[in-house]
Amino acid sequence: MTERLAVEGGTPVIAESIPGGMHGPSMIDEREIDAVTEVLRNGKLFRFVENSNVAAFEQEAAARLGVKHALMVNSGTSAIICALTGVGIGPGDEVILPGYTFIATAAAIVGVGAIPIIAEIDESLGLDPEDVERKITPHTKAIIPVHMQGVPCKIEKILSIAKQHNLKVVEDCCQCVGGMYNGKYAGTWGDAGAWSLNYYKVITCGEGGLVFSNDYDTYERAAFASEPGLPMWMSDSEWKNKPFSCQTYRAGEILGAIARVQLSKLDDILTHTRMLKKAFLAELSDNPKGYIRQHVDDPTGECGISAAIIIRDTELAKKYAEALQAEGLGAGTAYNEGFPDRHIYTYWDSILFKHSPNAAGYPWSDPRYKGEIEYSRDMCPQTLSILGRALRFGFNVNMQEEHARLMAAAINKVDAVLG
Numbered sequence: 001m002t003e004r005l006a007v008e009g010g011t012p013v014i015a016e017s018i019p020g021g022m023h024g025p026s027m028i029d030e031r032e033i034d035a036v037t038e039v040l041r042n043g044k045l046f047r048f049v050e051n052s053n054v055a056a057f058e059q060e061a062a063a064r065l066g067v068k069h070a071l072m073v074n075s076g077t078s079a080i081i082c083a084l085t086g087v088g089i090g091p092g093d094e095v096i097l098p099g100y101t102f103i104a105t106a107a108a109i110v111g112v113g114a115i116p117i118i119a120e121i122d123e124s125l126g127l128d129p130e131d132v133e134r135k136i137t138p139h140t141k142a143i144i145p146v147h148m149q150g151v152p153c154k155i156e157k158i159l160s161i162a163k164q165h166n167l168k169v170v171e172d173c174c175q176c177v178g179g180m181y182n183g184k185y186a187g188t189w190g191d192a193g194a195w196s197l198n199y200y201k202v203i204t205c206g207e208g209g210l211v212f213s214n215d216y217d218t219y220e221r222a223a224f225a226s227e228p229g230l231p232m233w234m235s236d237s238e239w240k241n242k243p244f245s246c247q248t249y250r251a252g253e254i255l256g257a258i259a260r261v262q263l264s265k266l267d268d269i270l271t272h273t274r275m276l277k278k279a280f281l282a283e284l285s286d287n288p289k290g291y292i293r294q295h296v297d298d299p300t301g302e303c304g305i306s307a308a309i310i311i312r313d314t315e316l317a318k319k320y321a322e323a324l325q326a327e328g329l330g331a332g333t334a335y336n337e338g339f340p341d342r343h344i345y346t347y348w349d350s351i352l353f354k355h356s357p358n359a360a361g362y363p364w365s366d367p368r369y370k371g372e373i374e375y376s377r378d379m380c381p382q383t384l385s386i387l388g389r390a391l392r393f394g395f396n397v398n399m400q401e402e403h404a405r406l407m408a409a410a411i412n413k414v415d416a417v418l419g
């Protein structure tokens with residue numbers, strides 16, 4: 001017996017709308033307000049002060065991650081730029097990244113003068129290790145695996161490829177703060193990791209980022225990349241490497257003060273979102289007819305902020321989305337003709353058409369770059385196929401267990417009829 005779908009006049013599974021909202025901002029209370037007020041009252045807004053909040057945040061984050069060094073910067077993009085500079089990536093180098101990530105990952109590669117090489121994702125919605133191998137050339141120097149929407153990608157496989165080809169690995173954990181993979185934090189597997197603390201991420205201070213590594217030289221080079229004035233605040237003798245000048249990506253004390261409080265709430269956020277995802281998966285049919293679940297290597301460590309199902313074909317996926325919306329569950333395929341989602345490479349016009357900030361066409365026409373890269377909108381067909389069939393669902397701190405169960409029930413109902 002199947003129930004009549006809401007789209008065909010049946011009763012919707014979800015009567016009241018599922019609560020929305022972002023994780024970090026929803027958790028803001030008097031503690032953040034007090035922390036900011038204290039900074040404003042003492043007037044010490046610059047990071048190089050005694051009892052710096054930024055320095056304390058770095059220590060607290062490093063302790064949590066179990067890494068030796070962490071540096072707070074003003075954004076996730078800056079954190080990736082500093083990490084790439086830290087591991088020695090620059091003009092002439094190719095860096096492989098997935099075709100499904102925020103455009104900022106590609107922008108960070110261009111930002112250090114290197115060439116983004118776009119690779120396929122697989123059913124994990126993360127970098128496809130097989131395509132990474134295909135995309136390696138004599139110019140490849142690094143890989144940026146991205147842990148999208150709280151789900152760590154196949155990092156162990158990617159690391160073994162990197163090791164084989166002597167490539168650096170910078171993990172983009174901007175959407176996976178606090179996520180783990182086989183018992184170890186995302187971002188601590190490769191040579192360096194990057195967090196974003198912007199408004200939409202797991203925890204936030206409005207704008208902010210963190211770059212972290214176990215390697216001292218990587219950390220120090222990342223620090224130089226973030227602040228040309230460092231030798232003003234510390235004597236050269238305190239550094240092991242010769243300081244170089246780059247950009248300024250400093251974070252201020254107000255950001256640091258908020259970030260510290262938010263970090264202390266990370267466990268509460270993730271405990272809740274993981275509970276929601278568990279409830280969702282427990283309710284979701286074990287034998288779906290029309291879709292497969294997103295592949296997740298380690299379900300216990302992921303953040304639990306999202307789930308995805310991948311429908312058999314694109315037309316059917318559109319029907320699922322429509323039917324789910326009628327059931328009260330907002331859903332749409334990731335890749336569709338409507339909204340140009342900048343998380344999908346096909347909409348990265350500035351990269352695909354090699355738009356350069358200067359007439360010389362840097363970095364693509366930099367004479368140090370000896371490779372050849374041509375981009376096109378359909379260069380990663382597997383990625384577009386998967387994202388054209390993927391329906392994604394978010395879990396947030398404002399939702400209750402019952403909401404997660406209802407979401408799965410709506411999917412089960414639709415699948416039973418359309419699948």
Ligand SMILES: *Cc1c(COP(=O)(O)O)cnc(C)c1O
Nearest residue numbers: 075076077102104174175196198
């Ligand atoms: C948000 C994000 C970034 C950039 O972070 P900002 O803090 O906005 O600079 C990079 N990569 C991914 C995957 C992101 O989601």
